[in-house]
Amino acid sequence: MLAIISPLMRIVEIPMLALQRLLGMNRLAWVFLAPNLILFGLFAFLPVILNVAYATTGGSNVLLADRPDVGLRNFATLTDCGSVLDPNSCREDKFWRAVWNTTWFVTLQVGFMVGFALLTAIILNRDIRARGFFRAVFFFPVLLSPVVVALIWKWILQREGVLNAFLDWAGPGGFNWLVDANWAFTWSVFISVWAHMGFYTLILLAGLQAIPRDVYEAATMDRASPWRAFRKITLPLLAPTMLVVLVLALIKGVQTFDEIYAFTGGGPGTATTFIIQYIYEEGFAGAPRLFGLAAAASLMVAFVLVILTLIQLWVNRRNVDG
Amino acid sequence: MKTGGHEMARLELRNVVKSYGAVDVIKGVDLQVNHGEFCVFVGPSGCGKSTLLRMIAGLEPITGGEIAIGEEVVNHIPAADRGLAMVFQSYALYPHMTVRQNLSFGLENINTPRAEIATKVGEVAKMLQIDMLLDRRPKDLSGGQRQRVAIGRAVVREPRVFLFDEPLSNLDAELRVDMRGEISALHKRLGNTMIYVTHDQVEAMTMADKIAVLRLGELEQFGRPLDLYNAPENLFVAGFIGSPKMNFLTGIVGEDRTHLTLDTGDAITLPETGFAQRSGQKVTLGLRPNDLHPDGNGALHAEIRSVEQLGSESYLYGHFADGTPLTVHNPGQTRLQTGDRVTLTANAEAIHLFDTETTRSLRM
Numbered sequence: 001m002l003a004i005i006s007p008l009m010r011i012v013e014i015p016m017l018a019l020q021r022l023l024g025m026n027r028l029a030w031v032f033l034a035p036n037l038i039l040f041g042l043f044a045f046l047p048v049i050l051n052v053a054y055a056t057t058g059g060s061n062v063l064l065a066d067r068p069d070v071g072l073r074n075f076a077t078l079t080d081c082g083s084v085l086d087p088n089s090c091r092e093d094k095f096w097r098a099v100w101n102t103t104w105f106v107t108l109q110v111g112f113m114v115g116f117a118l119l120t121a122i123i124l125n126r127d128i129r130a131r132g133f134f135r136a137v138f139f140f141p142v143l144l145s146p147v148v149v150a151l152i153w154k155w156i157l158q159r160e161g162v163l164n165a166f167l168d169w170a171g172p173g174g175f176n177w178l179v180d181a182n183w184a185f186t187w188s189v190f191i192s193v194w195a196h197m198g199f200y201t202l203i204l205l206a207g208l209q210a211i212p213r214d215v216y217e218a219a220t221m222d223r224a225s226p227w228r229a230f231r232k233i234t235l236p237l238l239a240p241t242m243l244v245v246l247v248l249a250l251i252k253g254v255q256t257f258d259e260i261y262a263f264t265g266g267g268p269g270t271a272t273t274f275i276i277q278y279i280y281e282e283g284f285a286g287a288p289r290l291f292g293l294a295a296a297a298s299l300m301v302a303f304v305l306v307i308l309t310l311i312q313l314w315v316n317r318r319n320v321d322g
Numbered sequence: 323m324k325t326g327g328h329e330m331a332r333l334e335l336r337n338v339v340k341s342y343g344a345v346d347v348i349k350g351v352d353l354q355v356n357h358g359e360f361c362v363f364v365g366p367s368g369c370g371k372s373t374l375l376r377m378i379a380g381l382e383p384i385t386g387g388e389i390a391i392g393e394e395v396v397n398h399i400p401a402a403d404r405g406l407a408m409v410f411q412s413y414a415l416y417p418h419m420t421v422r423q424n425l426s427f428g429l430e431n432i433n434t435p436r437a438e439i440a441t442k443v444g445e446v447a448k449m450l451q452i453d454m455l456l457d458r459r460p461k462d463l464s465g466g467q468r469q470r471v472a473i474g475r476a477v478v479r480e481p482r483v484f485l486f487d488e489p490l491s492n493l494d495a496e497l498r499v500d501m502r503g504e505i506s507a508l509h510k511r512l513g514n515t516m517i518y519v520t521h522d523q524v525e526a527m528t529m530a531d532k533i534a535v536l537r538l539g540e541l542e543q544f545g546r547p548l549d550l551y552n553a554p555e556n557l558f559v560a561g562f563i564g565s566p567k568m569n570f571l572t573g574i575v576g577e578d579r580t581h582l583t584l585d586t587g588d589a590i591t592l593p594e595t596g597f598a599q600r601s602g603q604k605v606t607l608g609l610r611p612n613d614l615h616p617d618g619n620g621a622l623h624a625e626i627r628s629v630e631q632l633g634s635e636s637y638l639y640g641h642f643a644d645g646t647p648l649t650v651h652n653p654g655q656t657r658l659q660t661g662d663r664v665t666l667t668a669n670a671e672a673i674h675l676f677d678t679e680t681t682r683s684l685r686m
Contacts, residue, residue: 064470114346212412212414213413214410214412214414214418215414215415215417217381217401217410217414218408218410218414218415218416218475219416219427220380220381220400220401220402221379221381221401221402221406221407221408221428222402222427222428222475222479223402223403223428223431223432224402224427224428224431232416232427233416237417237418249588275513289622
């Protein structure tokens with residue numbers, strides 16, 4: 001390997017030395033940084049700038065030059081409400097329905113998911129039979145594409161689906177699960193928990209395994225009951241991992257779109273329309289295409305996500321320091 | 323500080339066995355530790371000493387035999403209800419709790435009134451000189467301080483028996499010597515039965531009332547430290563107890579039973595009484611480094627390979643003619659140097675003799 005690299009390095013060496021003489025040591029550093037800076041600028045920084053630019057312009061033209069400057073009017077449109085708690089009183093009622101749907105969805109999904117992930121991790125951490133198999137089973141849905149997840153559950157829950165076939169056979173009879181707003185929302189939470197729980201279970205399992213065994217043995221010698229050991233040893237020592245899981249799940253929850261969009265299409269009505277779907281539909285699916293409104297909404301979501309990310313970074317740093 | 327040690331806590335192991343599948347790790351251990359005794363389990367890594375301790379604690383189920391504390395067989399009594407306290411090798415302090423909470427936890431678990439917990443924690447903290455650390459967490463403590471907290475956690479619960487699993491192995495040499503003294507003092511003060519596991523025979527010799535030497539899951543010898551030192555029952559104990567190690571020389575007993583021809587080419591005279599050697603028997607002669615004197619008059623010949631001068635004492639390392647290694651402890655300084663050939667005298671009354679085949683002592 002070295003035999004191949006060495007001559008190549010010698011070929012590069014000559015122009016590099018010349019460049020170094022020409023630019024000086026400090027400026028040469030920018031040459032090395034340039035590829036990364038260009039990629040980052042093009043695919044991360046520029047879209048943010050464009051997003052702000054679109055959010056402060058109106059109309060349905062794509063080209064910025066053709067878009068009139070509207071200042072903060074898009075934000076004003078989004079927040080023009082009698083009461084934000086009542087979407088019907090809002091000018092952009094669909095946005096607020098999506099906001100509240102997302103809030104409820106995230107609350108329920110994250111709550112159930114972290115709870116079940118913790119329970120599963122605790123069980124999988126015990127010396128149970130076929131532990132490796134069960135760990136794989138719980139992680140498997142994470143590997144599925146969101147669309148596949150949606151199609152599997154649609155196949156189970158649609159009017160002529162597997163669940164109804166079973167209910168018809170068993171007696172109570174089938175039900176139109178995805179037509180009823182409450183059931184559609186409930187199933188959306190359920191399949192989202194099912195699809196993502198394995199990932200958080202894995203993180204919590206790693207957290208549980210990082211708790212030294214002899215601490216539990218010390219607790220046993222100290223006459224702590226299993227419940228007390230869980231409350232006083234496991235939970236406090238798992239808290240930093242739980243916090244990471246919680247914030248990650250919140251971020252992922254706010255970003256929920258593809259699997260629910262493929263599962264219910266946001267319906268019935270707007271019962272399962274979440275904020276990212278609202279942005280997508282305003283900007284890319286509706287007519288006219290209201291890029292400005294979509295960009296303003298996505299900046300508002302970004303603001304929430306930045307706060308959550310900062311919390312996660314703070315938690316991580318505290319764990320490392322702790 | 324009064325402790326539950328006043329309750330009679332004799333510990334008895336009766337043919338205790340532990341197997342993992344087909345592998346026997348403890349092969350029928352019998353021993354009895356009287357109330358208030360300090361007993362040390364010692365042996366090389368993998369001898370089963372920690373497993374035995376964990377079986378006594380109830381953290382490891384036993385495969386066969388009986389463990390009795392006081393008059394009660396505790397085989398099926400959970401660890402929490404055996405009335406024992408354990409100090410772990412890693413200390414196993416609760417990292418998220420303060421020292422005060424670490425000490426209180428065991429008492430809270432048995433619903434001890436708050437005022438009583440505060441009094442007991444205060445007393446123990448003062449006794450172990452950790453009273454100024456009560457509001458710190460384990461990560462803010464030094465190794466020695468953590469060790470004291472771990473001991474305090476055991477003491478505060480007033481157990482019948484204390485179990486120590488290699489508690490000093492994570493400390494530096496100087497601190498280890500200090501803590502050795504403190505644990506011994508604690509034992510004298512509390513008077514409880516204590517079982518202490520170590521691989522360090524110096525710890526065993528300096529702290530124990532009784533030592534149990536273990537090897538490959540078997541009890542090689544059990545007795546008072548000096549009994550083990552002066553009258554080891556087999557070659558393993560002879561080699562394990564005592565630092566530096568005993569010198570071993572193999573040879574064959576002559577027709578008259580007192581003449582021993584060594585494989586080194588030297589010959590020595592054995593005492594007429596005290597050993598049950600037979601003529602023609604292949605034996606191993608054991609000589610402690612401090613029972614050999616390079617005075618130029620003896621029957622043993624060796625070459626010095628290195629000399630350690632420590633000022634108040636010196637050590638000579640070398641080998642006999644057949645390559646058998648030699649260690650000599652010399653009180654004071656020596657003028658001998660590397661490469662010197664020496665003639666050594668052995669203390670006749672301090673020799674040890676073992677059957678080479680069975681490795682058992684031939685002492686009568």
